[in-house]
Amino acid sequence: METEHGAVETPMFMPVGTQGSVKAVEHRELLELGVQIILGNAYHLYLRPGMEVIREAGGLHRFVGWERPILTDSGGYQVFSLTDLRRIEDKGVTFRSHLDGSTHVFSPESVVTIQRELGADIMMVLDECTPYPCELDYAARSNALTLRWAERCKEAFEKDGPRYAHGQALFGIVQGSVYREVRERSAEALVKIGFDGYAVGGLAVGEPVETMYEISEVCDAVLPREKPRYLMGVGTPANLLESVERGMDLFDCVLPTRNGRNANVFTRSGGLNLRNAIYKADFAPVDPECSCYTCSNFTRAYLRHLFQAKEILALQLATIHNLAFYLWLMREMRKVILDGRFRAWKLEMLAKLSGGESMVQ
Ligand SMILES: [Zn+2]
Numbered sequence: 001m002e003t004e005h006g007a008v009e010t011p012m013f014m015p016v017g018t019q020g021s022v023k024a025v026e027h028r029e030l031l032e033l034g035v036q037i038i039l040g041n042a043y044h045l046y047l048r049p050g051m052e053v054i055r056e057a058g059g060l061h062r063f064v065g066w067e068r069p070i071l072t073d074s075g076g077y078q079v080f081s082l083t084d085l086r087r088i089e090d091k092g093v094t095f096r097s098h099l100d101g102s103t104h105v106f107s108p109e110s111v112v113t114i115q116r117e118l119g120a121d122i123m124m125v126l127d128e129c130t131p132y133p134c135e136l137d138y139a140a141r142s143n144a145l146t147l148r149w150a151e152r153c154k155e156a157f158e159k160d161g162p163r164y165a166h167g168q169a170l171f172g173i174v175q176g177s178v179y180r181e182v183r184e185r186s187a188e189a190l191v192k193i194g195f196d197g198y199a200v201g202g203l204a205v206g207e208p209v210e211t212m213y214e215i216s217e218v219c220d221a222v223l224p225r226e227k228p229r230y231l232m233g234v235g236t237p238a239n240l241l242e243s244v245e246r247g248m249d250l251f252d253c254v255l256p257t258r259n260g261r262n263a264n265v266f267t268r269s270g271g272l273n274l275r276n277a278i279y280k281a282d283f284a285p286v287d288p289e290c291s292c293y294t295c296s297n298f299t300r301a302y303l304r305h306l307f308q309a310k311e312i313l314a315l316q317l318a319t320i321h322n323l324a325f326y327l328w329l330m331r332e333m334r335k336v337i338l339d340g341r342f343r344a345w346k347l348e349m350l351a352k353l354s355g356g357e358s359m360v361q
Contacts, residue, residue, distance in 0.1 A: 003069040004166035008037045009334055010334070011330055011333055011337075012250055013327060013329075014250060014251065015035055015039065016257060017039055017040055018040070018044050019041070021064070024312075024315040025319050027064075027065060033323050035327065037070065039070070039071050039073065042074055042114050043079060059117070059118065059163065059164045069121040071121065071252075072115050072118050074106075075111060076106070076111070077129045077232075079093050080129050080131075081129070088128065092105050092108065093105070108153040109153075111153070113160065116160060119162070119163060120168060122197065123169065124170075125153040125154075125170065125171065125173055128145060128175065129201050129202050130143075131205060132205045133178075134178070136177075139178075140179075143185065147190070150172050154172075154193050154194070171198060172190035172193065172198050174186045174190060174201065174219050175201055177202055178211050180214075184222055191222065191224060195227070197229070198223045198224075198230070199229070199231070200230070200248070201233075203233070204233045204234045220247035223247075225247075229249050229250070230249065230251070231248040231251055232252065237329055237349075238353055238354075240333075241333070241346045244337075256319070257323070260319035260322040263318060264318075265303075265321055266321075267290070268289050268290070269287075270357070272356060274286075274307055274318065283300070283301055284299060285300070290325065291324075292320055294318070332345070
């Protein structure tokens with residue numbers, strides 16, 4: 001996937017940098033890890049520091065000092081999940097800031113303007129992310145609204161060009177909860193409107209994992225092969241393996257970063273909880289097969305000590321390793337896809353990953 005801030009190899013995992021920062025890691029570490037694209041969030045950045053500061057800084061890339069691609073979420077998801085006081089109408093969604101209770105309106109047009117001003121390489125349309133469970137009737141009505149909003153986002157996107165010296169792309173978002181026919185309708189209508197890429201939203205919200213895979217297959221069948229597909233908010237290493245097999249290209253999730261900060265680390269043979277007493281004098285690296293900075297220099301015992309002592313370095317080292325693991329997983333997938341041995345390798349990986357301790361999902 002080409003952007004003016006560089007190419008993104010797919011399939012790819014995008015670390016979450018909600019506030020313009022991937023929690024607990026410096027940009028130079030992200031670069032060292034081979035991170036090619038990060039996420040920012042329009043809702044959070046719009047509320048704080050606010051668009052005036054971003055505009056004055058010359059856009060998000062300059063403000064945060066990141067020269068590679070950035071994708072911003074429109075903020076719809078946060079409006080629906082973070083704020084309790086909200087009103088959804090055709091014109092847009094009225095909500096109260098989770099910071100100070102002030103009232104704001106996000107419309108399809110305003111989220112395009114906000115993301116133009118942020119200067120994201122990839123912008124997302126405004127959508128309603130339906131909760132789970134969700135009645136068929138609600139899913140269908142909500143999806144109709146999401147499609148009307150998608151059309152208005154596209155119009156606003158075409159009317160109003162980029163603010164900075166680089167181009168921007170706009171992705172549509174397939175909704176429709178767990179209902180095949182609503183998902184199909186949603187994907188078909190979005191393709192008709194025409195976007196640079198397509199996201200599948202409203203999954204990984206509590207539905208059974210088999211349902212998530214089934215809906216990914218439904219979307220895969222409708223969405224154009226030559227455009228990137230982005231499965232939003234997913235997921236565990238096993239989810240990534242299964243979803244790539246089902247034609248998904250891009251992923252974002254707080255799991256590697258959030259779990260890392262909670263002493264939960266991913267390894268090639270399953271997850272570990274570094275707070276466990278069994279690691280007290282375990283002088284092996286977190287993952288003996290990993291070549292990241294953490295695994296090359298430190299032991300499980302040291303990381304456990306840092307977590308016990310509530311040292312900031314614990315969060316940094318665990319996050320670095322977890323991101324290294326996710327990026328390694330994606331790199332391996334790209335390799336075995338090209339070698340034509342994805343399926344056999346996937347089965348082998350799934351068996352290995354099912355070892356270890358239970359992880360926070
Ligand atoms: Zn490592």
